[in-house]
Amino acid sequence: xxxxxxxxxxxxxxxxxxxxxxxxxxxxxxxxxxxxxxxxxxxxxxxxxxxxxxxxxxxxxxxxxxxxxxxxxxxxxxxxxxxxxxxxxxxxxxxxxxxxxxxxxxxxxxxxxxxxxxxxxxxxxxxxxxxxxxxxxxxxxxxxxxxxxxxxxxxxxxxxxxxxxxxxxxxxxxxxxxxxxxxxxxxxxxxxxxxxxxxxxxxxxxxxxxxxxxxxxxxxxxxxxxxxxxxxxxxxxxxxxxxxxxxxxxxxxxxxxxxxxxxxxxxxxxxxxxxxxxxxxxxxxxxxxxxxxxx
Numbered sequence: 001x002x003x004x005x006x007x008x009x010x011x012x013x014x015x016x017x018x019x020x021x022x023x024x025x026x027x028x029x030x031x032x033x034x035x036x037x038x039x040x041x042x043x044x045x046x047x048x049x050x051x052x053x054x055x056x057x058x059x060x061x062x063x064x065x066x067x068x069x070x071x072x073x074x075x076x077x078x079x080x081x082x083x084x085x086x087x088x089x090x091x092x093x094x095x096x097x098x099x100x101x102x103x104x105x106x107x108x109x110x111x112x113x114x115x116x117x118x119x120x121x122x123x124x125x126x127x128x129x130x131x132x133x134x135x136x137x138x139x140x141x142x143x144x145x146x147x148x149x150x151x152x153x154x155x156x157x158x159x160x161x162x163x164x165x166x167x168x169x170x171x172x173x174x175x176x177x178x179x180x181x182x183x184x185x186x187x188x189x190x191x192x193x194x195x196x197x198x199x200x201x202x203x204x205x206x207x208x209x210x211x212x213x214x215x216x217x218x219x220x221x222x223x224x225x226x227x228x229x230x231x232x233x234x235x236x237x238x239x240x241x242x243x244x245x246x247x248x249x250x251x252x253x254x255x256x257x258x259x260x261x262x263x264x265x266x267x268x269x270x271x272x273x274x275x276x277x278x279x280x281x282x283x284x285x286x287x288x289x290x291x292x293x294x295x
Contacts, residue, residue: 080098115143170195171195174199245268
C-alpha cells in the first residue's frame, strides 16, 4: 500500500492511482517510481556523482532533479550554462544564487523577464557590478530592492536608488554598508523615519550626518556612539531631561560633559552619567562617596 511519500510523489508528478498495464497494483508502481525519483534527487546533489551522470541529470525530465543539480557545488561550469537556459525558473534561480556562478551566466540570466530569477541575480554578491547597475534600473521594485541591499552594488547605482520612489528600496540603500556618504546624507532627510533610523545605524554613515540628526532632535542619533562629541556637548544643555539622559548614557560623550551631568538636578541623568564607561574613574569615585554607588 502506498505511503505518505508516494502521495507526495503523486502530487508532484500529477500521476493518478489507476490500474496499470500488466495488472500491477497502482500503489506498488508509485512506490517504485518514487524510490527511483528520490535516488535521482540524491545523486544530483551528491558530490560523489560522476561527471557523466551529472550531465544526464541536466537533461532529466524532473525539474526538482535539475534544481538539485544546479545546487551541487561540484556541478561543472558547462552544465551551469546549460541549466541557466532551463525552461524551469526554479532551476535558473538556483544557478543564479551560486557564489561561483560564471560571469557570462550572470549576464545571460539577467536577460530574463522572470522576477524571481532576476532577484536571485540581484542579491548575489558575486554578481558583476555592471550587471547590478543594469538591474538597478529594472521596473520591478523587488529587483531594485535586492540590488539596493547588495554590498557589491556600485556607488553610482546606490546613489540613484537613494532617490527611488519606493521607501523599501531607499531603506535598503540606507542600510547598505557600501552606500556612499552623499547618498546617506540625502537619506538622512528622507520623509520615511524608518529610512532615517537605518541611516543612523549604518557604519558607513558620516558622524557629521549623525550629529546633524542629533541636533535636530532625533533620539536614535543622540544615543548613537558615533554622534559627534560637539553635538553631544550642545545637547547636554537641552531643556529636555530625556535628551540629557540620552547624552549621559552615550559612551561617546566627552568626559568633561559627563562630569557636568553628574551635577544635574535629575537623579536619573546623574546615575546614567555615573554608569557611563567614559567617565574618568577618579570622578566616579568622588561621586560615589557623595551619593552612593549608581543603581
